[in-house]
Amino acid sequence: MRAPIATSMLVLGLGIVAPRVAMAQVTAIRAGGLVDPESGTLSANQVILVEGGRFTAIGADVAVPPGAEVIDLSALVVLPGLVDAHNHLALTYKEEPESNVYYLTYVLDGTPLRAIQAVSNGIQMLNAGFTIVRDMGNAGDYADTALRRAIEQGWIPGPTIINSGIIIGGMGGQFWPTPEMAMGKQIVYPEYLDADTPDEIVKAVRQNALFGATVIKICVDCKPWGYTTDEIRLFISEAAKAGLKVEGHVQTVEGAGRAIEAGIWSIAHGGGLTDEMHKGMAQKGIFRAGTETPISLTGHTSEARYERTVAGLRNAYENNVLLTFSTDADYFVPGMTRGEVAIEFIETWKAAGIPPVDVLRAMTTNGFRVSETENERGPIRTGFIADLIAVSGNPLESIDALRDVRFVMKDGMVFKRDGVMTPAVFFNGGPVNGWNIR
Numbered sequence: 001m002r003a004p005i006a007t008s009m010l011v012l013g014l015g016i017v018a019p020r021v022a023m024a025q026v027t028a029i030r031a032g033g034l035v036d037p038e039s040g041t042l043s044a045n046q047v048i049l050v051e052g053g054r055f056t057a058i059g060a061d062v063a064v065p066p067g068a069e070v071i072d073l074s075a076l077v078v079l080p081g082l083v084d085a086h087n088h089l090a091l092t093y094k095e096e097p098e099s100n101v102y103y104l105t106y107v108l109d110g111t112p113l114r115a116i117q118a119v120s121n122g123i124q125m126l127n128a129g130f131t132i133v134r135d136m137g138n139a140g141d142y143a144d145t146a147l148r149r150a151i152e153q154g155w156i157p158g159p160t161i162i163n164s165g166i167i168i169g170g171m172g173g174q175f176w177p178t179p180e181m182a183m184g185k186q187i188v189y190p191e192y193l194d195a196d197t198p199d200e201i202v203k204a205v206r207q208n209a210l211f212g213a214t215v216i217k218i219c220v221d222c223k224p225w226g227y228t229t230d231e232i233r234l235f236i237s238e239a240a241k242a243g244l245k246v247e248g249h250v251q252t253v254e255g256a257g258r259a260i261e262a263g264i265w266s267i268a269h270g271g272g273l274t275d276e277m278h279k280g281m282a283q284k285g286i287f288r289a290g291t292e293t294p295i296s297l298t299g300h301t302s303e304a305r306y307e308r309t310v311a312g313l314r315n316a317y318e319n320n321v322l323l324t325f326s327t328d329a330d331y332f333v334p335g336m337t338r339g340e341v342a343i344e345f346i347e348t349w350k351a352a353g354i355p356p357v358d359v360l361r362a363m364t365t366n367g368f369r370v371s372e373t374e375n376e377r378g379p380i381r382t383g384f385i386a387d388l389i390a391v392s393g394n395p396l397e398s399i400d401a402l403r404d405v406r407f408v409m410k411d412g413m414v415f416k417r418d419g420v421m422t423p424a425v426f427f428n429g430g431p432v433n434g435w436n437i438r
């Protein structure tokens with residue numbers, strides 16, 4: 001955040017021309033409506049004060065301090081920023097040249113290029129209102145960590161990133177490589193970290209923690225043998241030593257059963273999640289990142305698969321599972337930004353008959369919880385880091401209102417105004433927030 005730094009420069013009296021943020025130390029936002037997803041209510045005509053990158057006062061009769069910069073959103077509805085609980089910002093497979101086969105993408109695109117793609121995809125997500133993205137692997141050699149640090153240090157704009165480092169799996173990960181490619185050329189690395197024994201599990205978790213992962217992602221059942229309940233428990237206990245939670249990629253009912261029994265933090269993909277599994281998840285408080293691809297993204301699901309996806313999401317909702325909004329977006333759809341691809345996923349939630357308020361909770365409240373930011377970032381609450389977005393309609397009435405994000409504030413700074421990105425304040429020639437970031 002720049003404001004405190006600018007303030008200290010002023011205090012030191014070095015005669016430095018202070019940045020614009022320092023001139024108006026308090027920002028006052030006039031919100032026509034303010035949505036609280038948790039309670040499912042909209043309060044009219046609220047004033048939100050932001051200072052030093054945090055919310056300092058919120059209410060209908062909050063006075064605007066003299067000299068405050070006033071942002072007039074009185075024609076808009078303000079709400080917390082959105083969370084995509086499962087994206088792959090450093091992976092973009094495409095029709096040309098790899099026919100959407102990501103097995104080839106990582107051979108064609110090296111980590112440096114993928115890191116730059118991740119910067120662009122992150123900006124596109126922020127432009128669509130996603131202020132937090134969980135970046136769940138397939139990022140080459142830790143492009144996800146580089147992205148997170150570049151955003152946190154203050155070089156570039158982007159969502160708050162929760163990143164998994166390299167996905168850990170039994171030999172081969174999600175790939176089925178040939179012996180000469182796997183063993184002779186280590187073709188699976190760096191897309192997947194092999195861990196087939198307890199020692200290798202411990203080492204893989206520690207490697208990811210060392211190289212900046214803030215969550216651990218494992219392949220529970222990418223191979224028929226998969227991980228046992230005890231092995232998943234070992235992942236969980238080893239990750240906990242580094243303060244990290246474990247998400248499991250799960251694609252079978254058997255794998256889901258083992259992951260749930262082990263008490264995993266979150267489960268990615270809905271393929272193995274039956275009614276019985278949902279009941280177990282609800283009972284244990286396990287987050288569901290179902291990655292519900294809409295049929296409108298042609299070529300990325302099928303009619304039959306979409307029907308199962310919608311029914312599975314509906315069943316999870318009826319079982320009171322902790323639902324998060326998750327896209328698994330990792331491909332290019334010509335004509336769409338990564339953010340537009342992500343927001344398109346509301347179509348599946350609508351098809352599952354989930355009321356707008358609960359879709360919004362999945363996209364905010366539960367998103368903050370699965371990201372573990374809920375006590376500092378996410379809710380529009382006094383003392384919290386100032387992230388918010390504004391839309392023209394009321395998302396509690398129609399979730400489609402989220403398709404037209406007019407305003408975005410991140411860390412107390414304006415990223416988008418009147419529907420146009422204005423990110424200049426986010427670009428810096430050095431690590432203005434400090435370089436020593438995990």
Ligand SMILES: [Zn+2]
Pocket residue numbers: 086087088136328
């Ligand atoms: Zn994924």
